[in-house]
Amino acid sequence: MVGKLTKDNMMSCSILATAAGHNPWKSKIDLLGEMILANRGEDIRREQTAIMSRGDTLEPVLLNKAGEELGLDRVYVDIEEPIKHTEIPLQGSLDGLCWSDGMTIKEDVSKGIYVMTDSKEITIGSTGVMECKLTSAYPEDEPPAWRGPMQLQGLMDIKSASYGVLVVCYQSIYWRYFVYPRDEQMVKDIHALVLDMDRRVKEEDFFPPESPKDASTVYPETNEQHIDLEDDALDFIDLYQHASKSIKQWQNVKDEAQVNLMSIMQDNTTGSISTDSSTYIVKWGMRNVKPKPSKIIPEEPGYSVRSNSISIKEVNNEN
Secondary structure (H helix, E strand, C coil), rough: CCCCCCCCCCCCCCHHHHHHCCCCCCCCHHHHHHHHHHHHCCCCCCCCCCHHHHHHHHHHHHHHHHHHHCCCCEEEEECCCCEECCCCEEEEEEEEEEEEEEEEEEHHHHHCCCEECCCCCEEEEEEEEEEEECCCCCCCCCCHHHHHHHHHHHHHHHHCCEEEEEEECCCCEEEEEEEECCCCHHHHHHHHHHHHHHHHHHHHHCCCCCCHHHHHCCCCCCEEHHHECCCCCCHHHHHHHHHHHHHHHHHHHHHHHHHHHHHHHHCEEEEEEEEECEEEEEECCCCCCCCCCCCCCCCCCCCCCCCCCCCCCCCCCCC
């Protein structure tokens, strides 16, 4: 598979985990905002990075090797068209398909083979789907939902497959093969998720914001108008101001403690002190800064964007 084959304003298997709120790097509101812009006709597609391009190059090698080591009868990776669900507005980009005339795969962690069933074995037959991920993360025994498992279930559902193989290459050298059965509960959840996201895109109905950045995405523009706040705003103002003062106070405490420890350390690199239960090791070393060549920074056009923070000014009403 080369690049992104699916539409940006429609749910695809690769973004299912993000839409479900499982992606630590991107919120479901950010995703929904991008899909709404795409549905309006805006181009939100970003140029593929060198890392992504090289990953696409390695995928066929990894998938074919997985087929060989798992003992599959056939692997097919030259897929250049997206697949579409017949019942819900879900599409997908397949990294590969595989076939088996019938076999049982048993977990063997010494060979990097993980079977994601309670019995740690699975009997497969007919067509299966394959997904490949490359990551700099440390090897794991069970990938998180956003590293392929949920995407794989969506692809299985579209292809009516009973099994799928997730190939993950960790830190360029650790290859692991995760073999999954079809998860009917997850498929049911995916159907509900896709239908809800499709409605939200069409109606431009955002989720309630869960972070200041989310709020800026939901309300990206200002109308320069003034409003009288409702009474419950006072509770949040009080919490905001109290938290701000506490953060500043504890930051000062932290800075003072650090200065005192530095004064004790002087020009020594490490120091330690022990209690009955613990030993504390304090390190104050050097930070190396590499030389940087001079460069001319190109001019960038100015633009306006909604701030991710608010400010509160207290005005005394007494005469």
